[in-house]
Amino acid sequence: MPWVEARVVATHDETPSAKTLRLALPAPSTHRAGQHYIVRLTAPDGYQASRSYSVASAPDGSNEIELTVERLDNGEVSTFLHDGLEVGDDIEVRGPIGGWFVWDGEMPALLVGGGSGIVPLMAMLRLARATGRSELVQLILSVRSPVDLYYAHELPGPETAVVYSRVAPPGSARPPGRLTPDDLEGAVQHDGTAYVCGSPPFADAASRLLVGLGVPVDRIRVERFGPSG
């Protein structure tokens, strides 16, 4: 799997601390929903830094992918991608990577995300919608406050629900608070796979809730996002 040069063709802010990069690859991307790419930066003295970022866009046979990058304080790669990178620049990428946290759009899937953990789940939701199979997917996303919500205009739909842990939007029926069994119960399927993505504490809490609701441990796939800057 070679390093290839990708051109930045567009960028936009998802939130004050998250930015989506649209990259053009030399050839069509073969990624599956849930996979990630590695981005590598090289300085003039040969110093290199690389990090993994989940693909947010659905597999569509094109040579463009979208990565959403959370800005981490002192993150040497994420701060450069936010502040230094411009449309028209080239960066080196390698991928797609990962054969476990993937969904191919054919079986029921319960997607449970916390904060920036939405990114690989968004690729799954977009795949479901693009192929007319939204009924296979239920997405429950927990975010701190409305300003932290990625893809805010695109997310709403009958197959998605957002819960707020700290600050809820005005008029919300649900008071702000952590994910509870009630938030998940209606979305649990009996024949699907659950995909849980978020920080380690979120992933542990959400997967324990699912186990408590009767989801077998071997039907839960977890991706924990580390502070890897």
Next chain:
Amino acid sequence: MAKFTRGFAGRGKAARDARLPPGQYDIGRGWPVLTAEVTPNLDTSTWTFTVDGLVQRATTWTWDEIHGLTPSTFSGDIHCVTTWSKLGVTFAGVSVDTLLSAAKPSPGASHVMARSHTGYTTNLPLADVTDGKAWVVWEYDGAPLEVQHGGPARLLVPHLYFWKSAKWVSGLQVMDHDEPGFWERNGYHDRGDPWLEQRYQGD
């Protein structure tokens, strides 16, 4: 040959710690948790560790029994394939050599499959878990190993990428051939030497 990234100065090659393999960075005091499964709750009163497969004497140890073996510690560095390394760490437990010398691998033994109480597996050449290169550990920097880092006990094979150091390890199956474990079936390298950057299948 890598292409320079316009505008990226980086933190300077000269300042790079010589203990860092290529493509790795020093995570400092942090220790990310990147498990792909639900964190299990394991009770040390029923915990066991087993060496079986191609051995002359398949052996199972309880928590108390494995603590009765000759203790062994590792001090050094660990390297995760997701590019962080953690330098100058200390783990304590028992050497895999001690466990294998009890079970006695049979002639022809060449590989092991490490397995976990969760069902996780990872494959290793026998040579990578013998001669003081691998441990089953239950202490990190003098304290019990926390569950999110694989406690009560995990495998430790620090000269290979850290997914080889199976969390919640339950045993080693000795084999006369290699076969891929969990991540190795999912795109990752069969051996995983960080100094050769053996990250993915084909590297």
